[in-house]
Amino acid sequence: MHCALVSRTLDLRSYFGKALDGIAEHIQAVDHPADDHAEQVQMALAWHPPADAFASYPNLKAVCTIGAGADNVLACPSLPPHVDVVRVVDPAQAEMMAGFILWHVIWHQRRFASFMAQQKAKIWKRLDQRRPQTVSVALLGYGQIGQRVAEELTALGFPVLAWSRTQKPLPANLRGFHGRDGLLTMLAETEVLVNLLPLTPETRGILNRDAFAAMRPGGYLIQVGRGEHLVEADLLAALQSGQLSGASLDVFAVEPLPQDHVFWHHPQVFMTPHDACDISVDALAATLMATATAVQAGERPPHAVDRQRGY
Ligand code: NAP
Ligand code: GLV
Numbered sequence: 001m002h003c004a005l006v007s008r009t010l011d012l013r014s015y016f017g018k019a020l021d022g023i024a025e026h027i028q029a030v031d032h033p034a035d036d037h038a039e040q041v042q043m044a045l046a047w048h049p050p051a052d053a054f055a056s057y058p059n060l061k062a063v064c065t066i067g068a069g070a071d072n073v074l075a076c077p078s079l080p081p082h083v084d085v086v087r088v089v090d091p092a093q094a095e096m097m098a099g100f101i102l103w104h105v106i107w108h109q110r111r112f113a114s115f116m117a118q119q120k121a122k123i124w125k126r127l128d129q130r131r132p133q134t135v136s137v138a139l140l141g142y143g144q145i146g147q148r149v150a151e152e153l154t155a156l157g158f159p160v161l162a163w164s165r166t167q168k169p170l171p172a173n174l175r176g177f178h179g180r181d182g183l184l185t186m187l188a189e190t191e192v193l194v195n196l197l198p199l200t201p202e203t204r205g206i207l208n209r210d211a212f213a214a215m216r217p218g219g220y221l222i223q224v225g226r227g228e229h230l231v232e233a234d235l236l237a238a239l240q241s242g243q244l245s246g247a248s249l250d251v252f253a254v255e256p257l258p259q260d261h262v263f264w265h266h267p268q269v270f271m272t273p274h275d276a277c278d279i280s281v282d283a284l285a286a287t288l289m290a291t292a293t294a295v296q297a298g299e300r301p302p303h304a305v306d307r308q309r310g311y
Helices: 012-022 091-109 112-120 144-155 179-187 209-214 232-241 281-297
Strands: 002-007 028-031 041-047 062-065 084-086 137-140 160-164 174-178 192-195 219-223 244-249 269-271
Touching: 002 012, 012 028, 012 041, 012 281, 041 281, 062 281, 084 281, 091 112, 091 144, 091 192, 091 219, 091 244, 091 281, 137 144, 144 160, 160 179, 174 179, 179 209, 209 232, 232 244
Parallel strands: 002 028, 002 041, 041 062, 062 084, 137 160, 137 192, 160 174, 192 219, 219 244, 244 269
Antiparallel strands: none
16 A cells, blocks of 8 residues: 655654554555655655645545644645544553653652752752642543553652543542533642643643633643643743743644744743654554555544544
8 A cells, every 4th residue: 555655844754764664565655745656545644744735645545643643634724524534542652751741740849940040059958848749730631641641640649630521430549520610620729730632623722821820829831732732921921920830841833943932041941842752663653554454444444533523
């Protein structure tokens, strides 16, 4: 089967060449625009596709993303309505995401930013040692990554609250919330807010002034969802007022972050360049193979997202 590689922002071969080489016997990767093979292309691997990309492939059946989130493929205007969009569900990514988030929770809990400032100023001063049991952590999104994050946080003693769209059974050491009312109830008890939501029309702009105001004063934001979840001006105001004490930001509305952006030198912001965790080569290869098998059988591929719901 022919698979078109489609991205405006990444050279997919240099990122995932190993995955493509490993399955080359079954799936032939062709660079977009694959003019010589346009009719044969039945699947695509895409990340931030150009707006007209999918119009080139009359027999396209499925598009795989290279991540857990499918938002940038779903947003492509030329994506035909019947085409399945497949995301990658990778336990190795969830494990790495959990480690990343845990580190930022502890960065806040143990006041490491203050220790760094003290070291710079040669100040020897012990700080209040807060127990994890006193630092409530709320997860926006309790999906495949959120569940793994919750396991790691609860194992260390942090009280964990989890918000999802639908109500679901939870382990005894977690408290679950759903819906708009559930969100406000949860935020009132939240010190650290971790965003692990997919970007959909319902979740766009959810990290805003109302959400920050509903949190415990001096709270902390860990933003690893998508940049468009955050209203940047509202975050800056919440940091300025002290309603939030700091924020760890991995994703941004414009990536790479423009050179003149205030976040680069903001003393309360800890930035990483959308680097919380990529999917693994093995998970991508397995996803492409499972998608090709399903397309050949005329079936819906595993991990095809619900296009109406947006994730
Ligand atoms: P997932 O398994 O699809 O889980 C999504 C969770 O969000 C589910 O619990 C879902 O609720 C909840 N949700 C969706 N819409 C909601 C709404 N309107 N209200 C309340 N809850 C809502 O996704 P995942 O694999 O955990 O990944 C989550 C996101 O993390 C990705 O979409 C991506 O944006 C981000 N991500 C970022 C990085 C990075 O490097 N920064 C890496 C990986 C992923 P239900 O359970 O009720 O469906
Ligand atoms: C990364 O952002 C992903 O969605 O996997």
